[in-house]
Amino acid sequence: xxxxxxxxxxxxxxxxxxxxxxxxxxxxxxxxxxxxxxxxxxxxxxxxxxxxxxxxxxxxxxxxxxxxxxxxxxxxxxxxxxxxxxxxxxxxxxxxxxxxxxxxxxxxxxxxxxxxxxxxxxxxxxxxxxxxxxxxxxxxxxxxxxxxxxxxxxxxxxxxxxxxxxxxxxxxxxxxxxxxxxxxxxxxxxxxxxxxxxxxxxxxxxxxx
Numbered sequence: 001x002x003x004x005x006x007x008x009x010x011x012x013x014x015x016x017x018x019x020x021x022x023x024x025x026x027x028x029x030x031x032x033x034x035x036x037x038x039x040x041x042x043x044x045x046x047x048x049x050x051x052x053x054x055x056x057x058x059x060x061x062x063x064x065x066x067x068x069x070x071x072x073x074x075x076x077x078x079x080x081x082x083x084x085x086x087x088x089x090x091x092x093x094x095x096x097x098x099x100x101x102x103x104x105x106x107x108x109x110x111x112x113x114x115x116x117x118x119x120x121x122x123x124x125x126x127x128x129x130x131x132x133x134x135x136x137x138x139x140x141x142x143x144x145x146x147x148x149x150x151x152x153x154x155x156x157x158x159x160x161x162x163x164x165x166x167x168x169x170x171x172x173x174x175x176x177x178x179x180x181x182x183x184x185x186x187x188x189x190x191x192x193x194x195x196x197x198x199x200x201x202x203x204x205x206x207x208x209x
Contacts, residue, residue: 057100
């Protein structure tokens, strides 16, 4: 694991990962000693966070799955060369984010090249939801939505971001990841969504989009 891959992460991720840093360090040391149990447990806890990190960069589900899997494979491959096990968590988050940036950029560049090769009349066979006007409306709604999500508390943003990335979130995993009692996850999520709905209802840009 090269030193240049270890850099400061976002404050939210750092706060979120304080408890996991020790767990990741213990998992690395245990794996070196021949005990793979702690690393298996770390995979269960960390995979949703890595998934959220990758998806937040714009990667689709299939691409996100590949990136997260590669992060774990790289960790196992380089596990003997890790000089500071405490840096493992930070490295994984940074690596996942960088990989997503690169993959999404390549995907967009490829899409631009494909679009430039298509005939100008292809819009005649394009589904209505993919026509420029529909896309513009959808993009505007997304802009308004994420603008209001960004105004929620850090706790709400982290909770909604983590829960939204999986169809059936494991509340035990969410609890360990965010340091939140399992029993408070549902009510807190409900309150956060209620605040978001109120903010959207009061925004004329949301009703017009």
